[in-house]
Amino acid sequence: MAQLWGGRFTKETDKEVYAFNASINFDKRLIDVDIKGSIVHAKMLAKQNIISDADKDSIINGLNSILSDVKSGNILITEEYEDVHSFVEANLIERIGDAGKKLHTGRSRNDQVALDMRLYTRDTVLKTKSLLITLLSEINNVMKENIDTYMPGFTHLQKAQPVTLAHHFGAYFEMFKRDVLRLTDIYERMNYCPLGAGALAGTTYPLDREFVAENLGFLAPTANSMDSVSDRDYLIEYLSALSIIMMHLSRFCEEIIIFNSNEYRFVEIDDTFSTGSSIMPQKKNPDIAELIRGKTGRVYGALMSLLTTMKGIPLAYNKDMQEDKELSFDAFDTVNNCIHLFTGMIATIKFNKEVMEKSAMNGFTNATDAADYLVKKGMPFRDAHAVIGRLVLYCIENNKAIHELKLLELKSICDMFDMDVYDEISLETCVEKRITTGGPSRMAITNEIAKNDEFINNYSE
Ligand code: ARG
Numbered sequence: 001m002a003q004l005w006g007g008r009f010t011k012e013t014d015k016e017v018y019a020f021n022a023s024i025n026f027d028k029r030l031i032d033v034d035i036k037g038s039i040v041h042a043k044m045l046a047k048q049n050i051i052s053d054a055d056k057d058s059i060i061n062g063l064n065s066i067l068s069d070v071k072s073g074n075i076l077i078t079e080e081y082e083d084v085h086s087f088v089e090a091n092l093i094e095r096i097g098d099a100g101k102k103l104h105t106g107r108s109r110n111d112q113v114a115l116d117m118r119l120y121t122r123d124t125v126l127k128t129k130s131l132l133i134t135l136l137s138e139i140n141n142v143m144k145e146n147i148d149t150y151m152p153g154f155t156h157l158q159k160a161q162p163v164t165l166a167h168h169f170g171a172y173f174e175m176f177k178r179d180v181l182r183l184t185d186i187y188e189r190m191n192y193c194p195l196g197a198g199a200l201a202g203t204t205y206p207l208d209r210e211f212v213a214e215n216l217g218f219l220a221p222t223a224n225s226m227d228s229v230s231d232r233d234y235l236i237e238y239l240s241a242l243s244i245i246m247m248h249l250s251r252f253c254e255e256i257i258i259f260n261s262n263e264y265r266f267v268e269i270d271d272t273f274s275t276g277s278s279i280m281p282q283k284k285n286p287d288i289a290e291l292i293r294g295k296t297g298r299v300y301g302a303l304m305s306l307l308t309t310m311k312g313i314p315l316a317y318n319k320d321m322q323e324d325k326e327l328s329f330d331a332f333d334t335v336n337n338c339i340h341l342f343t344g345m346i347a348t349i350k351f352n353k354e355v356m357e358k359s360a361m362n363g364f365t366n367a368t369d370a371a372d373y374l375v376k377k378g379m380p381f382r383d384a385h386a387v388i389g390r391l392v393l394y395c396i397e398n399n400k401a402i403h404e405l406k407l408l409e410l411k412s413i414c415d416m417f418d419m420d421v422y423d424e425i426s427l428e429t430c431v432e433k434r435i436t437t438g439g440p441s442r443m444a445i446t447n448e449i450a451k452n453d454e455f456i457n458n459y460s461e
Pocket of ligand 1: 023027083109110113317319321322323
């Protein structure tokens, strides 16, 4: 057991207690950011004449050599150490001797871990954002190719009015676009440097916190030292954003599962993104979509877990906060992986355009437009609604779609119908007449796609 704090103890920590307390198994992934932060801290200590330049140089060389040995597998981060910070410090002292003992001057593990977690999370936010941008451009590609692909739009999972595949995908573009904006917002708010807060009350050393903040790419140092070591809001915000992303992915997956089903056959998931059954030879299952939908639960779980962990913690640092890591890391990995795999699935999926279009032709998706036709001929909408209701009933009884009825049959329900009705309730008219901003018409969607392209350009690095 290699500890940083043995001095005031007369007995060794119990082994099980040590293991319970340790975080090395999961915080070892902070090694890069831990060393990055320590290098800037050492530079600042030397600049402020708190340590010598020679000590600073040997600290920086030592830290770099630890990192490259870890990367090459020359040394392993083992359970012998309590956490990643102890691992680095113990190794540093082993390598460079007394200079290594000066690195922790004016610093506590409380502000150190606050810094590490922020640096790590900040990078991950950018990763999520760039994965979302790739997904958005894939969605926009599908939109560009399917401006004229008619399909039924649904409410209550019942056919409602005809739309296009481009319009349907455009709805998801908006969701993931808001996700990108949310991440941008979160990034800005979290981008302040907690190092220099010490254990909780700052330090008596003349630290230059502005220097550290600037050199680590932060906007500024955090404003209050007690808040600096006890704030995990940025993680909670990010986990909420990740939960919303999963909710979006999960809804999309649910639709793909339905549309991929034998009954719908609107889409066919590519073989490379499907799996088979061990017993039923005919099966090709949408497991990836189901798993993404399923993994939504663990991401929500991480958010609930951290919210609950934080709710009763008095100022400032408390060990409860170590619980911010495992589930957050799991959520980060899960969401990034899900976005990536989902993008691949969308990029390779096949759309059965004829099946979609045929489906849009029946199920009375043009009933609203038939009512609107009568309104245009002078009938009040409520009356038209009732007439078309009777017409639909007639169609159901005779197993026909509205456009399949003869003019005579139409007139038997209402004599305001004329030959021009067929044009007015065609699939194309139903879609193309919806020209208001946000609608499915070619004109509206073309505008939307251009704006999407602009958004993607603005947010791609
Ligand atoms: N492993 C700890 C954590 O993740 C590091 C900070 C320890 N600080 C302390 N006062 N025990 O929160």
